[in-house]
Amino acid sequence: MLTLQDVLQAREKMKGTVHHTPLEHSQTFSQFSQNEVYMKLENLQKTGSFKVRGSFNKIMTLSEEERKRGVVAASAGNHAQGVAYSSAMIGIPCTIVMPKGAPLSKVQATQGYGAEVVLHGDVFDESLEYALQLQKEREATFVHPFDDLAVIAGQGTIGLEIIEQLPDVDVVLCPVGGGGLLAGLAFTLKQLKPSIQVYGVESSACPGMTEALRQKKPVTIVSADTIADGIAVKKPGGITYQYIEKYVDGVVCVEETEISRTMLYLLERNKLLVEGSGACPLAALLYHKVPFKGKKVVAVLSGGNVDVTLISRIIERGLVESGRFVTFTTIISDKPGQLNKLLRIIAELEANVMSIHHQRIGAKVLPGQAEIHFSLETKNQDHIHRVHQVLINEGYDVEFFQ
Structure with a gap:
């Protein structure tokens, strides 16, 4: 069972390693949504996303013997860089398995943190299968991207910061894929201030958590391509689902056009480069997917790792849609x-x-x-x-x- 003490201890462990990210008020988005809108800028976090919080906390729980054997993870994006950076900070071996078609920029960024990158498989599921095989062969520790209590506790540290930065917050909106961020955030916020409403936001192209809540258990869905690739998870975690079912007030979906327009708004109005998954909470607010007005709302912008080759396409798409x-x-x-x-x-x-x-x-x-x-x-x-x-x-x- 997760406790608030676990989250508090996670924050102590990551002091000096993980950024305490800004909470920025937006007059523009407040006017658009008829709420007081604040943005939690995890796109400015180390490695460009919140993922470093959970991965660092997980790695810090390892024994000396486990650290010697190192860690293994599978990812094509933010989790890879979070695990690689966290491993480098405490000097342990790290292997990341990525699909063969992973963007070169993400491969190089992961290698830049000192990780061994193994390219295997054409899709993430094949990479994951091979990563689990390597983990057994090397007797290493597998760092799961979301379905792990230490990872969830690490992500929950964002909730501690939000309460400190805006004690009278009414609502928090958070992207959801596998559920690690939403589970940790919702649990922490509800412990500190039970009256807070917490909503998850996902792309309608991959509504894994929406379907899990409907069927009352995690299920594998058929998904379409989405610009919010960071939350394109076909089956949410079993552990994360339990916390989300208990502590989250609702999960809503946003359309691809709404995500791309929001990314353009952020770039143009606030000079913030935010990836598709990170833009989803603000998109839900701007396009009235959540049932409130006149509230103090925090949108968690979870990451800013947009591949350079895609930036111009995102801008062009946003211009067309608007x-x-x-x-x-x-x-x-x-x-x-x-x-x-x-x-x-x-x-x-x-x-x-x-x-x-x-x-x-x-x-x-x-x-x-x-x-x-x-x-x-x-x-x-x-x-x-x-x-x-x-x-x-x-x-x-x-x-x-x-």
């Missing part, structure tokens, strides 16, 4: 001045042309015509609609893509 970028094609007469006429109309509508592609050959292009492909920077969905209507009124046959 109506600030659009593409369309139209056919014009291939005569001098026709393109200039079309450009003048677009300029008068205050849309900014980002790119133009001009071609005279195509299935819909007749001799004497040209097909024009435009990319425009726009203001919002209403602006796109106005551009569309004006072009139709001017006699252009346009096809918009979003």
Whole structure:
């Protein structure tokens, strides 16, 4: 059984190793959601996510003999870096098994903390199976990403910090995948202030905890691809489920478009780079997935490890979803001045042309015509609609893509 003393001891162990992360008030998001919104910035944590808390606490519980034999973990992301960093801090051997297709940046980051990285399997489940095999062969300790009481206690230290930073907090929103963070956070908060409401947030593309609560036990679900890959867990933990069922007030889901828009909001309005899973709690608040207003709400932004190659795609997707970028094609007469006429109309509508592609050959292009492909920077969905209507009124046959 987990106790509050376990969480307090975890905090003592990690002093000087793990950051006490800021709690930042957001006027912008407070106005959007009609609540007083605070953000717990775990994206600024060591290794870029909260995962280092649980992994460090777990490793600190090992005996001297267990430390000599080292630790093994399986991960393609934040858990890998958390375990690697924690192992380096106390100088023990560490092996991380990652899928062969893991992003090079994450492999290099994990190696940079001194871990041995073994690439095995095409998917995480294959990596996990091999990691468990290595753990037995080497008689090492397996560091589970979520379903372990020491890991849960380590994640619960975020709850201690939130209460100290905002004693009159009403609601805390937290991402949930396997459930380690939500279980530890909810348990700790309810011990300190039973009146607090705690909600978990997951992607509707992988609603593992929602289904577990519905069926009253952890089950394996079929999931779709999600931008919130950090919480894309098909089966929540058995231990974490028990604590979540007891201490959490509800679990809600957010859509992919809502996550991507929130990531863009955070980047643009607050200059914060937050990964998809970390943006889920704020997305739930901004898109009114939780039933309250006028409350003091903390959204836990759990991590900021976004692969560099994906940042531009996230920004572009967010711009499209918010109506600030659009593409369309139209056919014009291939005569001098026709393109200039079309450009003048677009300029008068205050849309900014980002790119133009001009071609005279195509299935819909007749001799004497040209097909024009435009990319425009726009203001919002209403602006796109106005551009569309004006072009139709001017006699252009346009096809918009979003």
